[in-house]
Structure formats: structure tokens, C-alpha cells
Amino acid sequence: xxxxxxxxxxxxxxxxxxxxxxxxxxxxxxxxxxxxxxxxxxxxxxxxxxxxxxxxxxxxxxxxxxxxxxxxxxxxxxxxxxxxxxxxxxxxxxxxxxxxxxxxxxxxxxxxxxxxxxxxxxxxxxxxxxxxxxxxxxxxxxxxxxxxxxxxxxxxxxxxxxxxxxxxxxxxxxxxxxxxxxxxxxxxxxxxxxxxxxxxxxxxxxxxxxxxxxxxxxxxxxxxxxxxxxxxxxxxxxxxxxxxxxxxxxxxxxxxxxxxxxxxxxxxxxxxxxxxxxxxxxxxxxxxxxxxxxxxxxxxxxxxxxxxxxxxxxxxxxxxxxxxxxxxxxxxxxxxxxxxxxxxxxxxxxxxxxxxxxxxxxxxxxxxxxxxxxxxxxxxxxxxxxxxxxxxxxxxxxxxxxxxxxxxxxxxxxxxxxxxxxxxxxxxxxxxxxxxxxxxxxxxxxxxxxxxxxxxxxxxxxxxxxxxxxxxx
Ligand code: ATP
Ligand code: MG
Numbered sequence: 001x002x003x004x005x006x007x008x009x010x011x012x013x014x015x016x017x018x019x020x021x022x023x024x025x026x027x028x029x030x031x032x033x034x035x036x037x038x039x040x041x042x043x044x045x046x047x048x049x050x051x052x053x054x055x056x057x058x059x060x061x062x063x064x065x066x067x068x069x070x071x072x073x074x075x076x077x078x079x080x081x082x083x084x085x086x087x088x089x090x091x092x093x094x095x096x097x098x099x100x101x102x103x104x105x106x107x108x109x110x111x112x113x114x115x116x117x118x119x120x121x122x123x124x125x126x127x128x129x130x131x132x133x134x135x136x137x138x139x140x141x142x143x144x145x146x147x148x149x150x151x152x153x154x155x156x157x158x159x160x161x162x163x164x165x166x167x168x169x170x171x172x173x174x175x176x177x178x179x180x181x182x183x184x185x186x187x188x189x190x191x192x193x194x195x196x197x198x199x200x201x202x203x204x205x206x207x208x209x210x211x212x213x214x215x216x217x218x219x220x221x222x223x224x225x226x227x228x229x230x231x232x233x234x235x236x237x238x239x240x241x242x243x244x245x246x247x248x249x250x251x252x253x254x255x256x257x258x259x260x261x262x263x264x265x266x267x268x269x270x271x272x273x274x275x276x277x278x279x280x281x282x283x284x285x286x287x288x289x290x291x292x293x294x295x296x297x298x299x300x301x302x303x304x305x306x307x308x309x310x311x312x313x314x315x316x317x318x319x320x321x322x323x324x325x326x327x328x329x330x331x332x333x334x335x336x337x338x339x340x341x342x343x344x345x346x347x348x349x350x351x352x353x354x355x356x357x358x359x360x361x362x363x364x365x366x367x368x369x370x371x372x373x374x375x376x377x378x379x380x381x382x383x384x385x386x387x388x389x390x391x392x393x394x395x396x397x398x399x400x401x402x403x404x405x406x407x408x409x410x411x412x413x414x415x416x417x418x419x420x421x422x423x424x425x426x427x428x429x430x431x432x433x434x435x436x437x438x439x440x441x442x443x444x445x446x447x448x449x450x451x452x453x454x455x456x457x458x459x460x461x462x463x464x465x466x467x468x469x470x471x472x473x
Contacts, residue, residue: 006195013187017180024172033165040161041122041138044082044154048140051076052152056086056142059094060149066094066101073097081160083135085153086142087112091128094150114139114151127155134158197225204232213240246417253417253431257298260291301433304364305416308440315358315444319468322353322362322394326385329366333374340379344370347386353394354468361441362465368434369398369461375430376459377402393447393464401458405451413451414439438463 055072058064069086077084077097086095091112095101109128117123122138139153197219207215213236219229267284270276276284330344337344355362373383377400384399405413409420419432442449442463453459 005198006191009187009190009195013183016183020176020180021173024169024176028172029165029169032168033161036161036164037122037124037136040156041136044136044156045121045138045140047076047080047082048138048152048154051084051086051154052140052142056150056152057144059086060142060144070095070097070101081156083155085155086150087153088150089114089148114141124158127153131155136161193221193223194225197221197229201225201229201232204229204236208232208236208239213237213243242415253298253302257295260294264288264291298431301431301437305433305437305440308437308444315361317356317358319354319356320359322355322387322396322465323348323350324352325359325363326366326387326396329363329370330385332367333370336374337383340374340377342374342377342379343382345382345384347384349387349389349394353387353389355394355465356468357445357465358441361444365438365441365463366396366398368438372434372461373398373400373402373459376400389467392467392469394467395462395464397460397462399458399460404455404457404459405453406455410451410453414449 051073055064055069059066059069073084073086073095074097082097084095084097085093087093087109091109093107093109096107109130111128116128117139122136124134124136126132127135127137135155135157137153137155139151141148142150142152200217200219204215204217215236216233217229218233219226267276267288271281271284326346326348330346333344336342370383370385377383381401383401384397386397386399388395388397405420409418412418413420414435416436417432418435419430439449445465447464447466449461449463451459451461
């Protein structure tokens with residue numbers, strides 16, 4: 001399975017080589033042979049016409065002797081390597097460059113017919129069975145007194161043409177081999193650029209599929225392959241992080257569930273077996289009640305998050321006064337603030353700030369942000385809640401001067417179950433779900449939430465909401 005791509009490419013390469021060979025062996029051969037045939041025939045035809053117009057016509061006009069013509073023609077034939085004949089229209093051989101003149105036994109070309117060339121100026125064959133192998137023949141008529149007196153026929157064996165064709169064919173084969181070897185570069189290139197990175201990527205995906213999200217690999221190329229590998233690496237590391245967070249969360253949740261349950265169990269047992277005297281029952285039942293509150297909070301947070309996470313969060317949007325909601329939420333924290341001597345300062349734009357949103361969910365957002373701000377503030381400090389209106393949006397900021405968030409943790413604070421190490425000492429009850437719920441709510445409104453923080457200095461969360469235009473004056 002893993003090797004099929006390479007195999008396919010190799011097969012394509014071999015097919016390329018095979019067809020290259022077939023094409024050279026057929027088309028190239030035929031084309032070259034055709035070319036040489038025409039070239040040879042043309043030269044022979046010119047020669048035949050020349051003979052027909054000079055020595056041969058002299059012969060028929062009795063201006064020269066047969067022997068003299070024979071001499072001339074023999075010389076020409078020896079020079080060109082051809083066989084030259086002069087024959088009568090009846091087929092009787094008058095002169096043959098390849099044999100001596102024998103007047104006593106005249107030779108006839110039986111069945112001689114000058115139309116054998118069928119419109120072309122040459123013919124290939126045994127020329128009326130005169131040869132035992134194929135020859136290329138051309139002929140030119142000898143005219144005298146407006147009558148065809150005979151023909152000059154020139155033959156050449158096919159050997160020379162075959163020899164020359166094969167020579168060209170051999171050159172073509174060498175070129176083909178060179179091309180084939182050169183195209184190996186493509187194969188090597190493919191292996192280096194596509195195949196090896198692809199194998200690394202496939203191997204990595206197998207590792208990821210089997211659950212090894214920490215598997216790392218590198219493809220050092222700055223093309224699509226490199227990009228794909230980097231994206232895959234990044235994706236795996238993100239999944240690994242989420243997995244780690246999930247594990248941490250399960251550990252946290254188990255811990256958070258176990259400690260209240262242990263104390264509830266302990267107090268109840270002590271009450272039953274009398275370790276705690278009945279007059280103190282009231283006090284300890286309140287502690288037990290507090291612990292169950294913690295458990296309820298944890299369960300509720302988990303349920304809220306689950307509901308928000310399901311597709312299509314249904315928001316019950318209405319127009320309400322954001323300023324009033326902020327005041328109410330701030331008021332509900334009065335007790336906690338007094339206990340820590342924290343002052344909440346409100347700097348709200350306008351008397352009223354009508355927004356179009358889900359009121360109870362925005363209340364929860366403010367509750368979560370303020371809860372965090374107070375939790376992570378030092379004693380005797382302040383918290384500022386500010387609203388600013390800009391381009392039909394209202395930006396609400398909740399700013400504290402508390403412990404701050406380490407730079408590396410900033411992008412994680414909205415992750416579920418995330419709690420910075422810094423905050424653990426300050427807040428043992430937190431589930432690490434508050435901000436992820438907050439973010440889900442703001443995103444469901446198609447708005448944004450951001451955080452600015454400096455460790456040891458303070459933290460500011462800012463979220464936006466749409467201003468309800470119609471009711472705003
Ligand atoms: P829960 O809100 O469920 O009680 P939590 O407050 O720990 O638990 P989040 O509200 O999601 O959980 O906050 C996540 C973490 O982000 C906190 O544990 C803390 O480390 C950090 N954080 C949030 N707000 C602040 C802040 N105002 N100052 C400093 N750190 C903060
Ligand atoms: Mg919180």
C-alpha cells in the first residue's frame with residue numbers, strides 16, 4: 001500500500017521508455033526510409049533523364065555506336081554504383097551496364113510495361129522478375145521524332161537505403177537512451193521532493209492515528225510538502241496539548257469532587273457516631289452545605305459548557321441596559337470585596353447603554369470576569385469596570401491590579417480546565433472553566449473577547465457587544 005505511488009511512477013517511467021522505443025522503431029524508421037527512397041529516386045531520375053537526353057538519344061539517331069554508348073554508360077554506372085539499362089518499348093534489352101552486349105541472344109524483359117510506376121517516378125520491386133531481390137528503379141523515355149523509342153532504366157539495390165536508414169535509426173536509439181537516462185533526473189527529483197517527504201508524512205499520520213501525538217518529524221523544504229508537514233506537526237502538537245489539558249482536567253475534577261465529598265463524609269460520620277456533639281451539628285451541617293455548593297458549582301459549570309458547546313446555541317436576545325447589569329453584578333460581589341478590602345470603580349459611558357444580547361448569559365460573563373478579578377487581586381486593591389462606545393459597539397473592560405498572567409499562559413487562559421500555576425495558590429476552588437464558558441458566550445454573539453496582562457502588575461479583559469441602535473438616543 002505504502003509503495004504504490006512509487007511503483008506507479010516507475011511503471012509510468014517504463015511505459016514512457018517502451019513507447020519511446022516503439023515509436024523510434026516504427027515511425028522514425030518508416031519516415032527515414034521514405035525520405036531516403038525519395039532522395040535516391042530523385043537523383044536517379046535526374047540521371048536517367050540526362051542519359052535519355054544525351055547518349056541514348058544519340059544512339060537512336062545513329063549519331064554514335066552502341067559500343068561507345070556502352071562505354072559511357074558503364075563508366076557512369078561504375079561511378080554511381082547503379083545498374084543502367086536501355087530497353088526498347090517492347091522490352092528488348094538494348095544495353096545493360098552490368099553485362100556485355102550479346103547481339104546473337106537478345107534479352108527480353110518479359111511483361112515490360114512502362115506504367116509500372118503508377119504515376120510516381122520510381123518503383124520498388126524485382127522489376128518484372130529481373131532481380132532476385134528488391135531494387136529501386138526509375139526510368140526516363142527516349143523520344144525521337146515525337147515517338148518514344150526506348151527507355152533508360154536505372155536500378156539500385158535497396159541495400160544502400162537500408163544501410164543509411166539503419167544508421168539514422170541507431171542515432172535515434174542512442175538519443176532515446178540518453179533521453180531515458182536524463183529523465184531519470186525526474187525520477188530522482190520526484191523521490192527527493194515528493195516521495196520521501198510523503199513517506200515521512202504518512203508515517204507521522206500512522207503514529208498520530210495510533211495515539212502517539214508527541215511524535216515529531218521534519219520535512220525541510222519550503223514548498224507545499226514542507227507546509228503540509230509543518231501544519232500536520234502543528235495540528236498534532238495542538239491535539240497533544242488538548243489531550244494533556246483534558247488529562248489535567250480529569251485529574252482536577254476528580255480532585256475537586258473528592259475533597260468536598262471526603263469532608264462531607266467525614267463530618268456526617270462524626271455526627272452519626274457522636275464525635276460531634278448534637279449542639280455543634282448546626283455548625284457542621286452548614287459546612288457540609290457549603291461543600292455541596294462547591295459540587296453543584298462544578299457540575300453546573302460542566303453542564304453549561306456542554307450546552308454551549310452543542311451546535312446552535314440558542315440565544316435569547318433582547319435589548320437591555322448593560323450599565324444596569326454591570327451595576328447589579330458589581331453589587332452582588334460587595335460582600336466578597338469588603339472582605340478583601342477591594343474597591344470596584346465603575347466608569348460607564350452614558351446613563352444607559354442599551355445592547356442587543358442574551359442578558360442572562362452576559363450577566364454570567366460579567367460574573368466570571370469579576371469573580372476572577374477579585375480572586376486574583378491582592379488585599380486593599382481596586383478593580384475598574386469601564387465601558388466605551390465605538391462604531392456601534394460597546395467595549396466593556398474589567399481591569400484588576402492583581403497577580404497577572406504569565407506571558408506564555410496568555411493564549412491558554414480561554415482553554416477549558418486551564419489554571420495557571422500562579423493562580424493555584426490563590427484559588428483552590430476554581431475549575432478552570434469560567435473563561436472558556438465566557439469565550440463561548442461571546443463567540444455565540446459573534447463578538448470578541450481579548451486579554452491584556454502583565455505578570456505581577458494586573459490583568460484586563462475586554463469584550464465587545466453590539467449597541468441596540470434604535471433605542472439609543
Ligand atoms: P472557575 O472560573 O471555574 O471558578 P478559574 O477561575 O480558575 O475557575 P477561569 O475563570 O477559566 O478558571 O480562569 C482560568 C485561569 O486563568 C485561572 O485559573 C487563572 O490562572 C487565570 N486568570 C483568569 N483571570 C485572571 C485574572 N484576572 N488575573 C490573573 N489570572 C487570571
Ligand atoms: Mg473564573
